[in-house]
Amino acid sequence: MPIHEKSLIRPENLRTHEKLTIDGVDVSGHWSTFIESRVITDYNEALEAEIAALPGGENIHRCWQCGSCTNSCTVNAIEPRFNPRYWIYLIRMGLESELLRDKDIIWQCVSCHKCTYACPRDVVPEGVMKATAHWLEMKGHTATSPSMHFDREFTEQVVARGRIEDVEVLRGFFKRTRQPLMQDWLVEIAWRIAKRLPVKWGLKSAFSLLRKPRTRGWAKARRAIEDYIHAQEEEHEKALHIGKPQSRPRAANENAPVSRPSAAE
Amino acid sequence: MSKPILIVGGGPAGLAAAHALGSIGQKTVLVEKADRLGGAPILTGYAKLVPSGQWAKDAIGGMVARVEANPAVTVRKSAIVKTFSGQPGAFTATLSDGAIIEASAAILTTGFTHFDSVNKPEWGFGTFPDVVTTSQVEQMISSGRGVRCPSDGRKPKRVAILLCVGSRDRQIGREWCSKICCTVSANMAMEIREELPDCHVYIYYMDIRTFGLYESDYYWKSQEEFKVKYIKARIAEVTSDGKQLIVKGEDTLVKRPITIPFDMVVHAIGMDPNVDNMTLSAVFGVDLHRHGYIARKDAYGAMGATSRTGVFVAGAAAGPETIDDSIAQAHAAAMSALAAGRNQILQAAE
Ligand SMILES: Cc1cc2nc3c(=O)[nH]c(=O)nc-3n(C[C@H](O)[C@H](O)[C@H](O)COP(=O)(O)OP(=O)(O)OC[C@H]3O[C@@H](n4cnc5c(N)ncnc54)[C@H](O)[C@@H]3O)c2cc1C
Ligand code: SF4
Ligand code: SF4
Ligand code: SF4
Numbered sequence: 001m002p003i004h005e006k007s008l009i010r011p012e013n014l015r016t017h018e019k020l021t022i023d024g025v026d027v028s029g030h031w032s033t034f035i036e037s038r039v040i041t042d043y044n045e046a047l048e049a050e051i052a053a054l055p056g057g058e059n060i061h062r063c064w065q066c067g068s069c070t071n072s073c074t075v076n077a078i079e080p081r082f083n084p085r086y087w088i089y090l091i092r093m094g095l096e097s098e099l100l101r102d103k104d105i106i107w108q109c110v111s112c113h114k115c116t117y118a119c120p121r122d123v124v125p126e127g128v129m130k131a132t133a134h135w136l137e138m139k140g141h142t143a144t145s146p147s148m149h150f151d152r153e154f155t156e157q158v159v160a161r162g163r164i165e166d167v168e169v170l171r172g173f174f175k176r177t178r179q180p181l182m183q184d185w186l187v188e189i190a191w192r193i194a195k196r197l198p199v200k201w202g203l204k205s206a207f208s209l210l211r212k213p214r215t216r217g218w219a220k221a222r223r224a225i226e227d228y229i230h231a232q233e234e235e236h237e238k239a240l241h242i243g244k245p246q247s248r249p250r251a252a253n254e255n256a257p258v259s260r261p262s263a264a265e
Numbered sequence: 266m267s268k269p270i271l272i273v274g275g276g277p278a279g280l281a282a283a284h285a286l287g288s289i290g291q292k293t294v295l296v297e298k299a300d301r302l303g304g305a306p307i308l309t310g311y312a313k314l315v316p317s318g319q320w321a322k323d324a325i326g327g328m329v330a331r332v333e334a335n336p337a338v339t340v341r342k343s344a345i346v347k348t349f350s351g352q353p354g355a356f357t358a359t360l361s362d363g364a365i366i367e368a369s370a371a372i373l374t375t376g377f378t379h380f381d382s383v384n385k386p387e388w389g390f391g392t393f394p395d396v397v398t399t400s401q402v403e404q405m406i407s408s409g410r411g412v413r414c415p416s417d418g419r420k421p422k423r424v425a426i427l428l429c430v431g432s433r434d435r436q437i438g439r440e441w442c443s444k445i446c447c448t449v450s451a452n453m454a455m456e457i458r459e460e461l462p463d464c465h466v467y468i469y470y471m472d473i474r475t476f477g478l479y480e481s482d483y484y485w486k487s488q489e490e491f492k493v494k495y496i497k498a499r500i501a502e503v504t505s506d507g508k509q510l511i512v513k514g515e516d517t518l519v520k521r522p523i524t525i526p527f528d529m530v531v532h533a534i535g536m537d538p539n540v541d542n543m544t545l546s547a548v549f550g551v552d553l554h555r556h557g558y559i560a561r562k563d564a565y566g567a568m569g570a571t572s573r574t575g576v577f578v579a580g581a582a583a584g585p586e587t588i589d590d591s592i593a594q595a596h597a598a599a600m601s602a603l604a605a606g607r608n609q610i611l612q613a614a615e
Contacts (some may be wrong), residue, residue, distance in 0.1 A: 039522045
């Protein structure tokens, strides 16, 4: 439901008592239905600072709530609950519990950047969506998303060897997301490609898969990149007040189920 | 040379008119009710002005010094005009101090009166000491004391600025926008953040009217560089839980009621018509606008003309106005008055 059509009374805010007597009057059942207050009783200034500390979130404080991002959004067109304007507001006011209600939708941003080009204040809402998804994951509110798994597999290969092997990226991705490698559609693609590919190429990629070649002289670059990544990670964890034990959310979440689109909800 | 031109009110507009006429050798008599020249920025004690960033005491103080040193200007402080008669080229005014002035024309630069927040009791002014007005915060800054809660002198950690206090409100008969308070509030929010970086400033608005170039220099800058937060809500009530102020209203963007604790609440007060306008209208025989300001005769005729030929108006006397526009209007009215004193009517757009 788009937020402007949202019911003011949420089912979970209804409180009904099976047995209740007030001042001698029996108000059991429907008569004792109370609605929990929707009043916002405080702002939490820390939430905006946390999102702003993550890459993409830097300009969140510029937002003036015009709604251009939501209006132009690809995902909003098919999932009306996907509302960047609204989440930006929740973050700015520090309404964390409200934000968490939408934690399984936020990461669905497809990074098309339509919002980036529509935003009159250069907030870069796409970046804010990315930062927010990142924040949700770092705080342990969501499991690692499939695209995040993919990015990590890709990045780790690049960092390790200065290059990737397509097949290995796919294999790693399926492993991380606990999917079988032998998927019908994939086998079909591989088969069709193999039929048309010169034999020489097939041999070359099989060889690469086994030998895992590196970019020449990569070691130095690798150290520099790793240092940078670690420095960044530490900075982000500090900004989010996350202690060391939680500092490898990847490992911690490895066994968690992978979140999937929930359009049917 | 003809008779002097009478200028009533020694604020930015009156000072500008006296200076403009004095600089071409035209004699003027500047009548000011208060015991000092300078108008609202000096009498109230504003801090740094929009858009120059200069301290009011320097910028407007400079105008005062210039006028007081001008031999063509006769200044009469602590005086008002009691009677005014005659026609263009030959007016006679009597002052409260007994002086009689022959004048060829007159310019009313009598300015405005600050809205008195006591007239909106639901917003807590006069009940809770930490509810203050923009005028008071200007004074805290210009005096060098800094922004402090009046109740106990502590530095506020969270400040709310409520816009449109005494403007845009039919309940209290004020159907105008005071034009400058959005920009003044954005400027003030930045000054607070500058002095107290740990203090969060929230501005509650219905619309943000930082017109023209003030958009980027005040509204955007306050958000982008100073992280001032803007919330679309017209506050219903300011109360207290005994420790802090509680601001109640509806956050219209998330459709949720709010009751938020604050250390200090600032009313961005509007510019009422001068409380003297009924008297001024009777003495000078000029019509008032239906909201109580001195009415302009038309938009494109003689600049600053009122319903009475030979009597002109400029600045906040004719409606909410900024200092720079008050000054520009005063120059235009000075030109009109000069021509009228010579029995010419100078149409601006003929
Ligand atoms: C809180 C606040 C902050 C502001 N900050 C800014 C700012 O930063 N920048 C800006 O451009 N504008 C600002 N303004 C607006 C600014 O105050 C006005 O634009 C300006 O004062 C108008 O000048 P004026 O000469 O027309 O009137 P006034 O400044 O009101 O001067 C009128 C003069 O006439 C005198 N007078 C009144 N009645 C009589 C009478 N019957 N006989 C004789 N004399 C009389 C008064 O004593 C006064 O000296 C602010 C306004 C407010 C309320
Ligand atoms: S980048 Fe994300 S938030 Fe922006 S328009 Fe595309 S899907 Fe919507
Ligand atoms: S388009 Fe930009 S300014 Fe408008 S609501 Fe979206 S992020 Fe905010
Ligand atoms: S300038 Fe802004 S605060 Fe002042 S009356 Fe107009 S809208 Fe309200």
